[in-house]
Amino acid sequence: MYDAVVQNVKLLENDQLVNIGVKNGKFSSITKEPIQGRNTWNGNGGLVLPPFVEMHTHLDTAFTARSSQNLSGTLLEGIRLWQERKKQLTIEDVIERGTEMLQLLIQHGVLFTRTAVDISDPNLTALHAALQLREKFHDLIEMQIIAFPQDGLMRCPENLVRMEKAIQLGADAVSAVPHLERTRESGIASLEFCFHLAKKYGVFAHIFSDEVDDGHSRYLEVIADLTIREKMAERVTASHAIALAYYSSAYASKVISLVKEAKLTIVSCPLINVAMQGRFDIFPKGRGITRIKELSDSGVNVCIAHDDIRSPFYPYGDGNLLQAVYMGAHLAHMTGSEQTVKLIKMITNNGAKAFGMKDYGIKIGNCANFIVFPAQEATDLIAKHPPCTHVFRNGRLIVGTKPAEIKWNLTKFCNLNINLQ
Numbered sequence: 001m002y003d004a005v006v007q008n009v010k011l012l013e014n015d016q017l018v019n020i021g022v023k024n025g026k027f028s029s030i031t032k033e034p035i036q037g038r039n040t041w042n043g044n045g046g047l048v049l050p051p052f053v054e055m056h057t058h059l060d061t062a063f064t065a066r067s068s069q070n071l072s073g074t075l076l077e078g079i080r081l082w083q084e085r086k087k088q089l090t091i092e093d094v095i096e097r098g099t100e101m102l103q104l105l106i107q108h109g110v111l112f113t114r115t116a117v118d119i120s121d122p123n124l125t126a127l128h129a130a131l132q133l134r135e136k137f138h139d140l141i142e143m144q145i146i147a148f149p150q151d152g153l154m155r156c157p158e159n160l161v162r163m164e165k166a167i168q169l170g171a172d173a174v175s176a177v178p179h180l181e182r183t184r185e186s187g188i189a190s191l192e193f194c195f196h197l198a199k200k201y202g203v204f205a206h207i208f209s210d211e212v213d214d215g216h217s218r219y220l221e222v223i224a225d226l227t228i229r230e231k232m233a234e235r236v237t238a239s240h241a242i243a244l245a246y247y248s249s250a251y252a253s254k255v256i257s258l259v260k261e262a263k264l265t266i267v268s269c270p271l272i273n274v275a276m277q278g279r280f281d282i283f284p285k286g287r288g289i290t291r292i293k294e295l296s297d298s299g300v301n302v303c304i305a306h307d308d309i310r311s312p313f314y315p316y317g318d319g320n321l322l323q324a325v326y327m328g329a330h331l332a333h334m335t336g337s338e339q340t341v342k343l344i345k346m347i348t349n350n351g352a353k354a355f356g357m358k359d360y361g362i363k364i365g366n367c368a369n370f371i372v373f374p375a376q377e378a379t380d381l382i383a384k385h386p387p388c389t390h391v392f393r394n395g396r397l398i399v400g401t402k403p404a405e406i407k408w409n410l411t412k413f414c415n416l417n418i419n420l421q
């Protein structure tokens with residue numbers, strides 16, 4: 001007898017229906033044979049996946065702009081608006097909005113998230129709130145905190161001290177925004193500082209890299225080089241990498257090889273970047289995202305993330321990662337069935353790798369973290385982004401969503417004899 005059984009579900013890699021048995025919070029059985037549990041749920045032939053890993057969120061900016069305030073739609077106006085809003089931050093305010101964000105993520109099947117908190121604040125208010133939330137939500141979602149210097153490191157030297165303090169207080173990753181520093185040299189210095197701290201404290205580095213429609217922004221190669229020189233393979237992530245899309249094919253090919261050699265993870269945020277980038281372009285306008293397909297085809301670990309939710313940087317979003325994948329599939333021209341499976345890996349296994357998880361995936365002996373969707377195959381997830389009907393954390397059902405029921409109130413339609421139920 002198992003503690004919990006989920007019947008009639010399909011694994012992504014296998015077309016056959018299986019039953020999943022859980023004991024002591026671990027996967028104990030994955031079988032076609034009928035099995036008994038103290039608690040049993042019916043997956044109704046739906047797809048079962050390991051939980052989503054959301055590699056780029058902002059706990060502190062979430063829901064600070066429920067209506068669109070950023071009239072130009074640019075990153076620079078977003079930063080200006082955020083600079084004003086963050087003066088009013090309190091721990092209670094961040095906890096309230098952060099709680100809403102985390103609940104939405106969990107409802108959509110995210111059980112692991114890496115979230116950035118702006119440390120350009122003498123009181124480190126957002127960081128303190130995030131540390132409290134990490135603790136409060138510990139049994140529901142695993143959170144890694146990025147100490148993120150939105151105002152830069154070299155152009156805001158107080159952030160050099162705050163960054164180290166943030167790590168001492170418990171942040172999991174250091175960060176830099178080299179393209180927002182005053183000069184190329186300052187950008188490189190900010191990266192060197194970041195890698196120095198990451199090495200000193202044994203934390204991840206998660207850089208916001210080249211988030212600009214400018215082929216002259218060439219920090220990704222510096223990040224790859226530092227990762228190789230500092231022997232930090234699989235410990236470094238670069239988000240955005242937009243400029244890579246603007247490089248000549250010859251230079252892009254060199255950078256992609258370096259990224260692969262360095263074992264970097266690249267996180268693309270198609271929703272916010274397609275909305276924010278290309279604002280300075282004349283027609284034809286850039287697509288605003290990095291070379292997702294080319295990086296992935298070269299064997300680079302690529303993730304897709306949602307990024308901001310209802311903030312001065314992006315006015316939409318409800319924490320559903322499938323929306324980001326949907327946008328990514330279009331913009332990256334990845335609509336074939338094999339590519340669709342690759343896209344789903346970008347919000348599951350690839351994120352788990354960057355997160356440093358050892359115990360991830362639907363395998364006997366692993367922690368029983370899994371999610372169920374009313375879908376037959378990966379394409380359904382992207383085409384319909386259906387609700388996540390079951391979210392299991394360590395073998396316990398923590399939340400579920402019932403698909404909407406549509407009821408026609410007609411018996412006949414346009415004089416055609418169609419039965420409407």
Ligand SMILES: [Zn+2]
Pocket residue numbers: 056057058307308
């Ligand atoms: Zn972001």
